[in-house]
Amino acid sequence: MLKVKNIQKRFGELEVIKGVDFEIAPGEVVAIIGPSGSGKSTLVKTFNFLVKPDMGTMTFDGATVDMHHAHTREIDGIRKQTGMVFQNFGLFPHLSVLENVILSLKKVHQFSEADAKARGLELLARVGLLEKANAAPRTLSGGQQQRVGIARAIASRPKLLILDEPTSALDPELVGEVLAVIKEIKNDHMSMVVVTHEMRFAKEVADRIIFMDHGQIVASGSPEEMFSENAPPRLKQFTSSFVMNYS
Amino acid sequence: MNRFDLGILISSFFELAKALPLTLSVGILAMLIGLILGTSISVYRYLYNGPLNKMLAGYISFFRGTPLMIQLFLFFFGLPQIMPLFGRMNAFQASVLIMGINASAYVAESIRAALSSIDSLQHDAGLSIGLNRYQSMWYILLPQAMRVALPTLGNTFIGVIQGTSLTFMLGLNDLMGLAKMRAASNYRFFEVYLAVGLMYWLITILLSKLNDRMAQKLKGEAN
Ligand SMILES: Nc1ncnc2c1ncn2[C@@H]1O[C@H](COP(=O)(O)OP(=O)(O)O)[C@@H](O)[C@H]1O
Ligand SMILES: [Mg+2]
Numbered sequence: 001m002l003k004v005k006n007i008q009k010r011f012g013e014l015e016v017i018k019g020v021d022f023e024i025a026p027g028e029v030v031a032i033i034g035p036s037g038s039g040k041s042t043l044v045k046t047f048n049f050l051v052k053p054d055m056g057t058m059t060f061d062g063a064t065v066d067m068h069h070a071h072t073r074e075i076d077g078i079r080k081q082t083g084m085v086f087q088n089f090g091l092f093p094h095l096s097v098l099e100n101v102i103l104s105l106k107k108v109h110q111f112s113e114a115d116a117k118a119r120g121l122e123l124l125a126r127v128g129l130l131e132k133a134n135a136a137p138r139t140l141s142g143g144q145q146q147r148v149g150i151a152r153a154i155a156s157r158p159k160l161l162i163l164d165e166p167t168s169a170l171d172p173e174l175v176g177e178v179l180a181v182i183k184e185i186k187n188d189h190m191s192m193v194v195v196t197h198e199m200r201f202a203k204e205v206a207d208r209i210i211f212m213d214h215g216q217i218v219a220s221g222s223p224e225e226m227f228s229e230n231a232p233p234r235l236k237q238f239t240s241s242f243v244m245n246y247s
Numbered sequence: 248m249n250r251f252d253l254g255i256l257i258s259s260f261f262e263l264a265k266a267l268p269l270t271l272s273v274g275i276l277a278m279l280i281g282l283i284l285g286t287s288i289s290v291y292r293y294l295y296n297g298p299l300n301k302m303l304a305g306y307i308s309f310f311r312g313t314p315l316m317i318q319l320f321l322f323f324f325g326l327p328q329i330m331p332l333f334g335r336m337n338a339f340q341a342s343v344l345i346m347g348i349n350a351s352a353y354v355a356e357s358i359r360a361a362l363s364s365i366d367s368l369q370h371d372a373g374l375s376i377g378l379n380r381y382q383s384m385w386y387i388l389l390p391q392a393m394r395v396a397l398p399t400l401g402n403t404f405i406g407v408i409q410g411t412s413l414t415f416m417l418g419l420n421d422l423m424g425l426a427k428m429r430a431a432s433n434y435r436f437f438e439v440y441l442a443v444g445l446m447y448w449l450i451t452i453l454l455s456k457l458n459d460r461m462a463q464k465l466k467g468e469a470n
Contacts, residue, residue: 019412050371072379090372094390107386149330152376195416243459 001026001191002160007046007056007067009039011099015038016042017053018215026057027189031202033240034212040195041087043212044162046084047193049075061159080108083153085175087165089145091137091152098124098133101152109156123151127181143174147181179205199242203227212236255435259426259442266425267446273342274408274419280347281407283399285354290384292355293362303355310352315410319345323417342414346407353403361395362388394465401458405451412447424448 002024009017016039024030032040045051047058049070050097056067061081065074093099102120105111111119124130127147129140137145153161166182167175179201186192187207194200202209202223209226211219211234218227219235227239288303310318323341327334340373365388373383415424426443430436 006409045371048375050374076377076379079374080373084375086368086372086375088368090368090375092367092369092372092391094386094394103386104378107382108377156377 001028001061001123002049003048003059005057007043007053007077009042009046009051009053012216016215017046020215020217022210022217024108024191025195026159026191028208029186029192029206031206031209032193032195032212033197033199033202033238034218038212039215040212041164043075043135044164044195046161047160048079048084051085059181080156081158081159082162083156083158083161084167085146085149085153085161085163086170089137089149089169091136091145096127096134096136097137097140097148100137104152107209119155120151123155124148125194126184127232128177141174142170143177146170146178150178150181150185154188154190156192157188159190161190163192163196165195165196165197183204197242199227199239210236213238225239248437249437252435255438259429259435260445262429263422263425263443263446264278266316266420266422268344269419269422270408270411273339273346273411273414273419274404277350277411278404278407279348280343281350281403284347284351284442285357286302288351289357289358291361293388294384295379299314303457307352308385309353309407310349311356315346315349316413316416317326318349319413319417337413338417338419342411342417342419346410346414349410350403350407353406354400357396357399357403358392361392363381364395365391374395397465398458398462401454401461405454405458408450408454409447420464 001160002022004020004022007020008015009023012118021178022041022043027107032044034040036055042051045065046053046056049067052070053067053097058067058070060078063074065078088129091097092103095103096122098117098120101123102111102116105114105116113166113208121130121133124133129144129147129151130217132140132148140148146169150163150166153163163182167178170178177196179198182201183193183205194202205224206223208220210217211226217218219232227237231239232241288307292300292303319342322333322345323336323338333341369387369391370380372382373387374380378386411421412423413419415427418424420428422443426439430439433439
């Protein structure tokens, strides 16, 4: 579905992504874990060109682009087929919850007002927020805002959904409701990349887990492999600090 | 020496009200031009980087950095000597246009500041749902920036209205122009100029009230 090769990105002197290859199959769920500052956000943002890499090639749904020289048209085309859920939600404060969800349907995907509304309400029902359709985003709890964020991201049925630490900004008691929604949308069989610090969730939801450190993919494998005794020492050191939280 | 005459003050005040439509038309039209031009400038500067961007920065700096009176004289009396085409404008058109250009510099600056105050996550979120950068500007950034800039824009409008008092120098019979004529005919400078001052004061108070009310309403929405 998506394949990137040799992505490199630096911010000034700082080399943030040092030649990463990554591939995800249709319907596959990949979790990316790794310490803060290791380049996880930067990497996943290159997938929808919120960050433009200095180097790299991308094959999206069969079409290959040189990422550094990608044309606006190519970038817009890829963004139409991807969705993203942000750590800090990024809901549009001047629009109602429903308008947040259906803006792209109306302005990008040429839905009629009525069709967009119908689809928007269906999505809000799915994330359990139908009664909040006309509310302003600021009146919602963090967990509710993030569920709207998810509904907005999947509204146009993207082929790839990127979630960058979707629960990291939430109070602990609100994490569960958001994770439940993410698990539920797995039923749609879109490809999903989830950056997360929720190790148990990664284990449960992901087909594959990738461990990033210092701008590189250090280890990659099935959840069983990644949490096994034979995992690389650096990874074990990282995951053990989290497993503690659950035991 | 004259004794202060309240009757003359009051009659002058109502006499001057005849010029109110002209003053308000110049002010409102100039503000409209200022809003459209200024917003376009700040949007352009936000979206593009290049030589035009630098020139626009110079334009803003010039029109905020020189007195309005000099701008009016320069473009109404000076420019037609160099470019006769501009001589075809009448005083009303020239006042509206020059004051509009002047206002656009202030509007551009307020909206630039408002745009830069908006979290970049908003733009990213707009792009992530497939909007192109112009759509993200139009549907996401600009509506939020307008709310942020509203109080400042209100003050700019008040400044524009007060600035129209200079247009009598181009020959316009606005509030100030009428006041000057009346004072010249009845020699009651104090009463007439006090009346015109009160008139501007009244307009300013009403506009400030309106501005505060709108700001309050938006603040209520934002919390
Ligand atoms: N826009 C940017 N400008 C400069 N440095 C950045 C920018 N974005 C990220 N970085 C830096 O790149 C590194 C990786 O950041 P990030 O991808 O956010 O890591 P992670 O998501 O794994 O915590 C960090 O050192 C961060 O400070
Ligand atoms: Mg991050």
